[in-house]
Amino acid sequence: MKTYHRPRSIFSADDPMRGSISAAIPRLRGLVGSLLLMLVAPMVWAQPAVIYDLGGKFDKSFSEMAYTGAKRWGDETGGRFLEIELQSEAQREQALRRFAERGANPVVMVGFTFATTLEIVAPDYPETNFVIIDSVVEAPNVRSVVFNEHEASYLVGVMAGLATRTDTVGIVGGMDIPLIRRVACGYALGVEAANPEARVIRNMTGTTSAAWNDPIKGAELTRSQAAQKADVVFAAAGGTNVGILQAAADEGILSIGADSNQNHLHPGSVLTSMLKRVDNIVYEAFKGGEAASAGVSVMGLANGGLGVALDEHNADLVDAKMKAAVDEAFDAIASGRIVVHNYTDDSECPANS
Amino acid sequence: MQRTMSDRVDIVLIPIISLFLAFSISALIIAGIGEDPFEAAALMVSGALGSAYGWGYTLYYATNFIFVGLAFAVAFHARLFNIGGEGQAMLGALGTALVALHIPWPHWSLALLGCGIGAALFGAFWALIPAWMQARRGSHIVITTIMFNFIAAALLNYLLVNHLRPEGSVAPGSALFPDAVHLPTLHDILSPLGFAFSKSTPANITAFLSVAAAILLWFFLWRTRTGYEIRTFGHSENAARYAGIDPFRITLIAMGLSGALAGLMALNATMGESERLILNPTEGAGFIGIAVALMGRCHPLGIVLASILFGFLYQGGAELALWTSIPRELIVVIQALVILFTGALDNMVRMPIERLLARSKRARSKA
Numbered sequence: 001m002k003t004y005h006r007p008r009s010i011f012s013a014d015d016p017m018r019g020s021i022s023a024a025i026p027r028l029r030g031l032v033g034s035l036l037l038m039l040v041a042p043m044v045w046a047q048p049a050v051i052y053d054l055g056g057k058f059d060k061s062f063s064e065m066a067y068t069g070a071k072r073w074g075d076e077t078g079g080r081f082l083e084i085e086l087q088s089e090a091q092r093e094q095a096l097r098r099f100a101e102r103g104a105n106p107v108v109m110v111g112f113t114f115a116t117t118l119e120i121v122a123p124d125y126p127e128t129n130f131v132i133i134d135s136v137v138e139a140p141n142v143r144s145v146v147f148n149e150h151e152a153s154y155l156v157g158v159m160a161g162l163a164t165r166t167d168t169v170g171i172v173g174g175m176d177i178p179l180i181r182r183v184a185c186g187y188a189l190g191v192e193a194a195n196p197e198a199r200v201i202r203n204m205t206g207t208t209s210a211a212w213n214d215p216i217k218g219a220e221l222t223r224s225q226a227a228q229k230a231d232v233v234f235a236a237a238g239g240t241n242v243g244i245l246q247a248a249a250d251e252g253i254l255s256i257g258a259d260s261n262q263n264h265l266h267p268g269s270v271l272t273s274m275l276k277r278v279d280n281i282v283y284e285a286f287k288g289g290e291a292a293s294a295g296v297s298v299m300g301l302a303n304g305g306l307g308v309a310l311d312e313h314n315a316d317l318v319d320a321k322m323k324a325a326v327d328e329a330f331d332a333i334a335s336g337r338i339v340v341h342n343y344t345d346d347s348e349c350p351a352n353s
Numbered sequence: 354m355q356r357t358m359s360d361r362v363d364i365v366l367i368p369i370i371s372l373f374l375a376f377s378i379s380a381l382i383i384a385g386i387g388e389d390p391f392e393a394a395a396l397m398v399s400g401a402l403g404s405a406y407g408w409g410y411t412l413y414y415a416t417n418f419i420f421v422g423l424a425f426a427v428a429f430h431a432r433l434f435n436i437g438g439e440g441q442a443m444l445g446a447l448g449t450a451l452v453a454l455h456i457p458w459p460h461w462s463l464a465l466l467g468c469g470i471g472a473a474l475f476g477a478f479w480a481l482i483p484a485w486m487q488a489r490r491g492s493h494i495v496i497t498t499i500m501f502n503f504i505a506a507a508l509l510n511y512l513l514v515n516h517l518r519p520e521g522s523v524a525p526g527s528a529l530f531p532d533a534v535h536l537p538t539l540h541d542i543l544s545p546l547g548f549a550f551s552k553s554t555p556a557n558i559t560a561f562l563s564v565a566a567a568i569l570l571w572f573f574l575w576r577t578r579t580g581y582e583i584r585t586f587g588h589s590e591n592a593a594r595y596a597g598i599d600p601f602r603i604t605l606i607a608m609g610l611s612g613a614l615a616g617l618m619a620l621n622a623t624m625g626e627s628e629r630l631i632l633n634p635t636e637g638a639g640f641i642g643i644a645v646a647l648m649g650r651c652h653p654l655g656i657v658l659a660s661i662l663f664g665f666l667y668q669g670g671a672e673l674a675l676w677t678s679i680p681r682e683l684i685v686v687i688q689a690l691v692i693l694f695t696g697a698l699d700n701m702v703r704m705p706i707e708r709l710l711a712r713s714k715r716a717r718s719k720a
Contacts, residue, residue: 084674177514178525
């Protein structure tokens, strides 16, 4: 079985400790090494684990960001981590329990759907630290990480409102769930703030989880929005985004990516991307310490958990005026001068359009 | 019933050869991606059948498959190809959830009965609409039932996002069912008898219900007048009509029963496992049910056995996903190979064997 793997030596080649010890007491090196191995093994080799939701890990979006973070940890430390892509709902609890029983620590879950299960499982494994992204679970061994997506979608909404020439912008969401409605609401509020004349066309790709991975339908919706005169389309649909961005590029209109920086996919067509730094969450949690201890982290614009992507691929699209408006809105939200309405608080969106 | 030699070959030998072929090709593929197929096989077997924990999950999956497999089989005996088991089971889950959430049940046994009626009625209702359209309007049942799967998914999504979701929750799911409707798990049932069964597995009392349903269905199909009529109708609609069997009635009975059985799957998945209504309560089991029923030759005993095989594939696959780097898509490939060989490529094994048997019989009769 390929579960546990042990490095050949406990000192890696670039470890500064290696030279000093081996130079001083070369003959004892092996002995010291094996003693150290026995002492620290339980702590050092508690493998971290990450559980991806049913969407799979290579979704070019949310889960893939988590994988990127885990991989970055693996590349930097040379450590191995456990991972599983769920295939069924029943595996949710199963994977949590199996990883916890095998001593994996911390166990990171990528997605709000784990919340109910984790509430049941966490008390059974007080020694294991759990990290859940996008939901809050109150337990002494759970770190909950939530994102204020409405803040970042407000920012991209401001950019869309300023960029539109037709006073019509669109958003293509993934599955019609409260989380995506929250994003759509923040976006509409941002558009309204920047351009009160603008109209927002909203579409969702679907009502089943297939909506997260349906680029063809995403492209159709984008074309239909373009036909309704929308000239900026915000893609908030996970793996469906590739189709939305492609269709926007084909139609010669602007698009906005989400989760990871998707500006490079169609330079000159992707206005910006709403960034959700899930990778940092996983990376920090794997490193241990506070990020894997109990508590609630609210990631927003102020603490760098969210942002908008400005790079060489969209530099030509973002003029000084737009940049200034975004910076101003960023500061206003980060300092609390503007509070963007959160759809999931009351299931209503105050945007007019 | 007298079993002939070729019957025994049909039921035992051919499925075993087909399985062997499917697993051999799977092994080649696993070796092809650089993993050890024998290790993988050992991990699957020990993970799914080697412990109470493994059995707990294997039986949980098998229970789902038995219900939807029986559902497909009863319609298929009337030659109605019901591929709407998925949607009917979703409606069953909705019925279960509404009954469990809105009636203050004093005890789980009453709740099981109540939820069972709710699940069966909702599932049957969802199957009866296409059945009526088939019987009266001639709308083909394959088309309508698959369409109804999508309508069911959209309906469930609408209700979960807009009505059943507890205030403030982000996830599209209903509130948890009250404690009183918690079904006893196999651990709860077996520990007073002295068996230590794994505590954290989802297998529950509905596993026994599914077997009871299989026995009842066998009795219904082969020992009652209506069952006979269903099978007659399936073999020849014209003959059935000539014998005075009402096609409209048979279509509605077969499909209604089929939908009700599919709906009952929710007792295991929704009431027994998630204990709340979730967005995708069936997870494709409705489609696996078709494969299970075809593999089990639409006979209840065959369906139970095929369901346990697929339960093993699901739970063994989960263990592979947990502890090896075999991607989950490959586990689907293994499941697909089993379906391909036992269902679609059945004649590839059957024909040479039948020829072989016929030749040996001829040789014997000559001698």
